[in-house]
Amino acid sequence: MSAETTPQSTRASSNDTTKRPQALLSTAYSYLQTSLDAAIPPPTRQRAYNKLSTFASRQPILFSFSALQLLFSLLPITLFLSFAISTLLLALSAAFAFALFWIGVASLFLVPTLFITSSFAALCWGASVGGFMFVRKLYHYAPAGSHQGKSSDSPSSGVKTLPGGTKEEAVNGDHVEQ
Template structure:
Protein backbone atom coordinates (compact mmCIF):
# COMPACT_ATOMS: atom_id res chain seq x y z
CA UNK A 1 0.00 0.00 0.00
CA UNK A 2 1.51 3.31 -1.08
CA UNK A 3 1.68 6.08 1.46
CA UNK A 4 -0.50 9.02 0.84
CA UNK A 5 0.84 12.49 0.36
CA UNK A 6 -0.53 13.53 3.75
CA UNK A 7 1.36 10.88 5.74
CA UNK A 8 4.67 11.65 3.99
CA UNK A 9 4.21 15.34 4.73
CA UNK A 10 3.54 14.62 8.39
CA UNK A 11 6.66 12.40 8.60
CA UNK A 12 8.76 15.14 7.02
CA UNK A 13 7.29 17.68 9.43
CA UNK A 14 8.08 15.38 12.39
CA UNK A 15 11.67 15.01 11.15
CA UNK A 16 12.01 18.79 10.87
CA UNK A 17 10.67 19.28 14.38
CA UNK A 18 13.04 16.64 15.75
CA UNK A 19 15.98 18.28 13.97
CA UNK A 20 14.94 21.72 15.24
CA UNK A 21 14.62 20.32 18.76
CA UNK A 22 18.10 18.77 18.55
CA UNK A 23 19.58 22.01 17.21
CA UNK A 24 17.88 23.99 19.96
CA UNK A 25 19.25 21.59 22.60
CA UNK A 26 22.74 21.77 21.11
CA UNK A 27 22.57 25.56 20.94
CA UNK A 28 21.44 25.92 24.55
CA UNK A 29 24.17 23.47 25.65
CA UNK A 30 26.78 25.50 23.75
CA UNK A 31 25.55 28.75 25.34
CA UNK A 32 25.66 27.20 28.83
CA UNK A 33 29.17 25.89 28.21
CA UNK A 34 30.32 29.21 26.86
CA UNK A 35 28.74 31.03 29.82
CA UNK A 36 30.62 28.78 32.23
CA UNK A 37 33.92 29.56 30.45
CA UNK A 38 33.44 33.27 29.72
CA UNK A 39 30.90 35.33 31.58
CA UNK A 40 28.20 36.98 29.44
CA UNK A 41 29.27 40.50 30.50
CA UNK A 42 32.86 39.87 29.39
CA UNK A 43 31.61 38.40 26.13
CA UNK A 44 29.34 41.40 25.54
CA UNK A 45 32.26 43.79 26.12
CA UNK A 46 34.33 41.85 23.55
CA UNK A 47 31.46 41.98 21.02
CA UNK A 48 31.03 45.72 21.58
CA UNK A 49 34.78 46.38 21.27
CA UNK A 50 34.97 44.30 18.07
CA UNK A 51 31.91 46.04 16.57
CA UNK A 52 33.29 49.50 17.35
CA UNK A 53 36.71 48.56 15.90
CA UNK A 54 35.00 47.19 12.74
CA UNK A 55 33.00 50.40 12.28
CA UNK A 56 35.97 52.70 13.04
CA UNK A 57 38.54 50.93 10.81
CA UNK A 58 36.75 48.64 8.36
CA UNK A 59 39.73 48.02 6.07
CA UNK A 60 42.04 46.90 8.89
CA UNK A 61 39.24 44.85 10.44
CA UNK A 62 38.52 43.09 7.13
CA UNK A 63 42.26 42.37 6.68
CA UNK A 64 42.47 40.81 10.16
CA UNK A 65 39.22 38.91 9.62
CA UNK A 66 40.48 37.38 6.34
CA UNK A 67 43.82 36.50 7.93
CA UNK A 68 42.09 34.73 10.81
CA UNK A 69 39.59 33.08 8.47
CA UNK A 70 42.24 31.65 6.14
CA UNK A 71 44.89 30.92 8.79
CA UNK A 72 42.63 29.33 11.37
CA UNK A 73 42.33 25.95 9.65
CA UNK A 74 46.10 25.44 9.13
CA UNK A 75 46.79 26.57 12.68
CA UNK A 76 44.17 24.17 14.08
CA UNK A 77 45.55 21.34 11.91
CA UNK A 78 49.09 22.07 13.11
CA UNK A 79 47.98 22.13 16.75
CA UNK A 80 46.11 18.83 16.31
CA UNK A 81 49.19 17.34 14.59
CA UNK A 82 51.50 18.53 17.37
CA UNK A 83 49.20 17.22 20.11
CA UNK A 84 48.69 13.87 18.39
CA UNK A 85 52.45 13.54 17.88
CA UNK A 86 53.01 14.34 21.54
CA UNK A 87 50.45 11.77 22.69
CA UNK A 88 51.78 9.19 20.24
CA UNK A 89 55.29 9.78 21.53
CA UNK A 90 54.06 9.59 25.10
CA UNK A 91 52.27 6.30 24.44
CA UNK A 92 55.30 4.95 22.59
CA UNK A 93 57.54 5.96 25.48
CA UNK A 94 55.26 4.24 27.98
CA UNK A 95 55.12 1.07 25.85
CA UNK A 96 58.90 1.20 25.30
CA UNK A 97 59.47 1.61 29.03
CA UNK A 98 57.10 -1.22 29.93
CA UNK A 99 58.72 -3.55 27.37
CA UNK A 100 62.27 -2.97 28.58
CA UNK A 101 61.17 -3.11 32.21
CA UNK A 102 59.69 -6.52 31.45
CA UNK A 103 62.92 -7.65 29.79
CA UNK A 104 64.94 -6.38 32.74
CA UNK A 105 62.65 -8.21 35.16
CA UNK A 106 63.61 -11.46 33.36
CA UNK A 107 67.11 -10.85 34.72
CA UNK A 108 66.07 -9.31 38.02
CA UNK A 109 63.82 -12.12 39.25
CA UNK A 110 66.39 -14.95 38.97
CA UNK A 111 69.07 -12.67 40.38
CA UNK A 112 66.86 -11.85 43.37
CA UNK A 113 66.12 -15.55 43.83
CA UNK A 114 69.85 -16.37 43.93
CA UNK A 115 70.76 -13.45 46.21
CA UNK A 116 67.84 -14.23 48.52
CA UNK A 117 68.94 -17.85 48.72
CA UNK A 118 72.51 -16.76 49.52
CA UNK A 119 71.22 -14.33 52.15
CA UNK A 120 69.11 -17.06 53.79
CA UNK A 121 72.09 -19.43 53.69
CA UNK A 122 74.40 -16.84 55.32
CA UNK A 123 71.76 -15.94 57.89
CA UNK A 124 71.12 -19.61 58.68
CA UNK A 125 74.80 -20.37 59.10
CA UNK A 126 75.19 -17.28 61.31
CA UNK A 127 72.23 -18.25 63.48
CA UNK A 128 73.43 -21.88 63.59
CA UNK A 129 76.92 -20.77 64.57
CA UNK A 130 75.48 -18.53 67.27
CA UNK A 131 73.30 -21.33 68.67
CA UNK A 132 76.20 -23.81 68.67
CA UNK A 133 78.57 -21.25 70.24
CA UNK A 134 75.99 -20.42 72.91
CA UNK A 135 75.40 -24.11 73.62
CA UNK A 136 79.16 -24.69 73.89
CA UNK A 137 79.49 -21.64 76.11
CA UNK A 138 76.78 -22.92 78.46
CA UNK A 139 78.22 -26.44 78.60
CA UNK A 140 81.95 -25.72 78.64
CA UNK A 141 83.77 -24.95 81.87
CA UNK A 142 83.74 -21.24 82.46
CA UNK A 143 86.40 -21.24 85.16
CA UNK A 144 88.63 -23.75 86.87
CA UNK A 145 89.27 -23.39 90.62
CA UNK A 146 91.66 -25.98 92.00
CA UNK A 147 91.19 -26.89 95.72
CA UNK A 148 94.25 -28.98 96.08
CA UNK A 149 97.88 -28.27 95.55
CA UNK A 150 99.44 -30.42 92.92
CA UNK A 151 102.48 -30.42 90.74
CA UNK A 152 100.67 -29.09 87.71
CA UNK A 153 99.99 -25.45 86.99
CA UNK A 154 97.05 -23.76 88.71
CA UNK A 155 93.63 -24.62 87.22
CA UNK A 156 94.85 -27.70 85.34
CA UNK A 157 94.48 -30.49 87.87
CA UNK A 158 93.82 -33.53 85.71
CA UNK A 159 93.70 -37.15 86.85
CA UNK A 160 95.70 -39.89 85.16
CA UNK A 161 92.69 -40.95 83.08
CA UNK A 162 92.29 -37.42 81.65
CA UNK A 163 89.25 -36.35 83.75
CA UNK A 164 89.08 -32.99 85.51
CA UNK A 165 89.68 -33.03 89.20
CA UNK A 166 88.20 -30.51 91.63
CA UNK A 167 86.82 -28.30 88.88
CA UNK A 168 83.94 -25.90 89.43
CA UNK A 169 81.92 -24.92 86.38
CA UNK A 170 80.09 -21.61 86.32
CA UNK A 171 76.83 -21.76 84.38
CA UNK A 172 75.47 -18.52 82.93
CA UNK A 173 71.78 -18.50 82.06
CA UNK A 174 71.80 -15.05 80.62
CA UNK A 175 74.41 -13.39 78.44
CA UNK A 176 73.74 -10.02 80.14
CA UNK A 177 74.98 -11.40 83.44
CA UNK A 178 78.48 -11.48 81.92
CA UNK A 179 78.60 -7.72 81.53
Protein backbone atom coordinates in the same frame (compact mmCIF):
# COMPACT_ATOMS: atom_id res chain seq x y z
CA MET B 1 -5.23 -5.80 3.98
CA SER B 2 -3.06 -2.75 3.71
CA ALA B 3 -3.87 0.48 5.40
CA GLU B 4 -4.64 3.33 3.13
CA THR B 5 -2.50 6.42 3.44
CA THR B 6 -4.36 9.65 3.64
CA PRO B 7 -2.90 13.03 2.77
CA GLN B 8 -3.17 13.93 6.45
CA SER B 9 -1.02 11.00 7.61
CA THR B 10 1.56 11.76 4.92
CA ARG B 11 1.72 15.36 6.09
CA ALA B 12 2.15 14.24 9.71
CA SER B 13 5.04 11.89 8.88
CA SER B 14 6.61 14.56 6.69
CA ASN B 15 6.25 17.05 9.50
CA ASP B 16 7.96 14.62 11.93
CA THR B 17 10.97 14.22 9.63
CA THR B 18 11.45 17.98 9.36
CA LYS B 19 11.02 18.52 13.11
CA ARG B 20 13.61 15.93 14.06
CA PRO B 21 16.68 17.73 12.56
CA GLN B 22 15.38 21.03 13.94
CA ALA B 23 15.09 19.52 17.42
CA LEU B 24 18.60 18.07 17.11
CA LEU B 25 20.01 21.41 15.99
CA SER B 26 18.17 23.19 18.79
CA THR B 27 19.60 20.78 21.36
CA ALA B 28 23.11 21.17 19.95
CA TYR B 29 22.78 24.96 19.93
CA SER B 30 21.60 25.07 23.54
CA TYR B 31 24.47 22.76 24.58
CA LEU B 32 27.00 24.95 22.79
CA GLN B 33 25.47 28.09 24.31
CA THR B 34 25.65 26.59 27.81
CA SER B 35 29.26 25.50 27.27
CA LEU B 36 30.20 28.92 25.93
CA ASP B 37 28.50 30.64 28.87
CA ALA B 38 30.47 28.42 31.25
CA ALA B 39 33.77 29.17 29.49
CA ILE B 40 33.25 32.89 28.83
CA PRO B 41 30.54 34.68 30.82
CA PRO B 42 28.00 36.68 28.73
CA PRO B 43 29.03 40.12 30.13
CA THR B 44 32.64 39.47 29.12
CA ARG B 45 31.55 38.38 25.65
CA GLN B 46 29.39 41.50 25.32
CA ARG B 47 32.32 43.79 26.25
CA ALA B 48 34.55 42.04 23.69
CA TYR B 49 31.85 42.32 21.02
CA ASN B 50 31.40 46.06 21.77
CA LYS B 51 35.16 46.69 21.55
CA LEU B 52 35.39 44.73 18.30
CA SER B 53 32.43 46.59 16.85
CA THR B 54 33.96 49.93 17.83
CA PHE B 55 37.29 48.95 16.25
CA ALA B 56 35.56 47.81 13.06
CA SER B 57 33.67 51.10 12.70
CA ARG B 58 36.76 53.26 13.44
CA GLN B 59 39.29 51.29 11.36
CA PRO B 60 37.34 49.36 8.67
CA ILE B 61 40.35 48.70 6.40
CA LEU B 62 42.55 47.39 9.20
CA PHE B 63 39.65 45.37 10.62
CA SER B 64 38.85 43.75 7.27
CA PHE B 65 42.55 42.94 6.71
CA SER B 66 42.83 41.38 10.19
CA ALA B 67 39.57 39.45 9.82
CA LEU B 68 40.60 37.97 6.46
CA GLN B 69 44.06 37.07 7.76
CA LEU B 70 42.49 35.33 10.75
CA LEU B 71 39.89 33.61 8.57
CA PHE B 72 42.43 32.22 6.10
CA SER B 73 45.05 31.37 8.74
CA LEU B 74 42.72 29.71 11.20
CA LEU B 75 42.49 26.37 9.35
CA PRO B 76 46.28 25.87 8.90
CA ILE B 77 46.96 26.93 12.48
CA THR B 78 44.28 24.57 13.79
CA LEU B 79 45.61 21.71 11.67
CA PHE B 80 49.17 22.38 12.80
CA LEU B 81 48.18 22.47 16.47
CA SER B 82 46.18 19.24 16.17
CA PHE B 83 49.16 17.61 14.39
CA ALA B 84 51.59 18.81 17.06
CA ILE B 85 49.39 17.63 19.93
CA SER B 86 48.71 14.24 18.34
CA THR B 87 52.43 13.79 17.60
CA LEU B 88 53.24 14.63 21.19
CA LEU B 89 50.63 12.18 22.48
CA LEU B 90 51.89 9.48 20.12
CA ALA B 91 55.48 10.04 21.24
CA LEU B 92 54.48 9.95 24.91
CA SER B 93 52.46 6.77 24.47
CA ALA B 94 55.28 5.16 22.48
CA ALA B 95 57.80 6.17 25.14
CA PHE B 96 55.51 4.82 27.84
CA ALA B 97 55.08 1.52 25.99
CA PHE B 98 58.84 1.34 25.34
CA ALA B 99 59.59 1.96 29.02
CA LEU B 100 57.03 -0.62 30.15
CA PHE B 101 58.49 -3.22 27.78
CA TRP B 102 62.04 -2.77 29.03
CA ILE B 103 60.93 -2.62 32.65
CA GLY B 104 59.21 -5.96 32.07
CA VAL B 105 62.36 -7.42 30.52
CA ALA B 106 64.44 -6.12 33.43
CA SER B 107 62.01 -7.66 35.92
CA LEU B 108 62.67 -11.04 34.28
CA PHE B 109 66.25 -10.65 35.51
CA LEU B 110 65.39 -8.97 38.80
CA VAL B 111 63.01 -11.59 40.19
CA PRO B 112 65.39 -14.58 39.91
CA THR B 113 68.29 -12.44 41.15
CA LEU B 114 66.29 -11.39 44.21
CA PHE B 115 65.32 -15.01 44.83
CA ILE B 116 68.95 -16.13 44.71
CA THR B 117 70.26 -13.27 46.87
CA SER B 118 67.50 -13.62 49.47
CA SER B 119 68.11 -17.38 49.61
CA PHE B 120 71.84 -16.76 50.07
CA ALA B 121 71.13 -14.17 52.78
CA ALA B 122 68.80 -16.59 54.61
CA LEU B 123 71.44 -19.32 54.34
CA CYS B 124 74.14 -17.02 55.77
CA TRP B 125 71.83 -15.92 58.57
CA GLY B 126 70.95 -19.54 59.39
CA ALA B 127 74.61 -20.52 59.41
CA SER B 128 75.45 -17.57 61.68
CA VAL B 129 72.66 -18.39 64.13
CA GLY B 130 73.54 -22.08 64.04
CA GLY B 131 77.22 -21.32 64.65
CA PHE B 132 76.34 -19.02 67.53
CA MET B 133 74.10 -21.66 69.13
CA PHE B 134 76.78 -24.32 68.66
CA VAL B 135 79.54 -22.18 70.24
CA ARG B 136 77.25 -21.17 73.10
CA LYS B 137 76.45 -24.81 73.78
CA LEU B 138 80.17 -25.67 73.72
CA TYR B 139 80.87 -22.81 76.13
CA HIS B 140 78.40 -24.23 78.62
CA TYR B 141 80.07 -27.66 78.44
CA ALA B 142 83.56 -26.24 78.96
CA PRO B 143 85.23 -26.87 82.35
CA ALA B 144 84.56 -24.27 85.06
CA GLY B 145 88.22 -23.18 85.27
CA SER B 146 88.24 -21.97 81.69
CA HIS B 147 85.64 -19.35 82.53
CA GLN B 148 87.91 -17.63 85.13
CA GLY B 149 90.61 -15.13 84.18
CA LYS B 150 94.18 -16.46 84.43
CA SER B 151 97.52 -14.73 84.37
CA SER B 152 99.15 -15.33 81.02
CA ASP B 153 102.56 -14.23 82.27
CA SER B 154 104.41 -14.95 85.47
CA PRO B 155 103.13 -13.25 88.66
CA SER B 156 106.15 -11.03 88.75
CA SER B 157 105.42 -9.39 85.40
CA GLY B 158 102.48 -7.48 86.85
CA VAL B 159 100.16 -8.30 83.91
CA LYS B 160 96.88 -10.05 84.74
CA THR B 161 94.18 -11.30 82.44
CA LEU B 162 90.76 -10.15 83.56
CA PRO B 163 87.61 -12.26 83.14
CA GLY B 164 86.66 -10.26 80.05
CA GLY B 165 89.97 -11.15 78.39
CA THR B 166 91.53 -7.70 78.84
CA LYS B 167 94.93 -7.23 80.45
CA GLU B 168 95.56 -5.00 83.41
CA GLU B 169 98.98 -3.64 84.22
CA ALA B 170 100.02 -3.29 87.84
CA VAL B 171 101.45 0.02 88.99
CA ASN B 172 104.66 -0.06 91.15
CA GLY B 173 105.41 3.32 92.51
CA ASP B 174 105.47 6.09 89.92
CA HIS B 175 105.91 4.04 86.77
CA VAL B 176 104.06 1.27 85.03
CA GLU B 177 105.82 -2.05 84.53
CA GLN B 178 105.44 -3.57 81.13
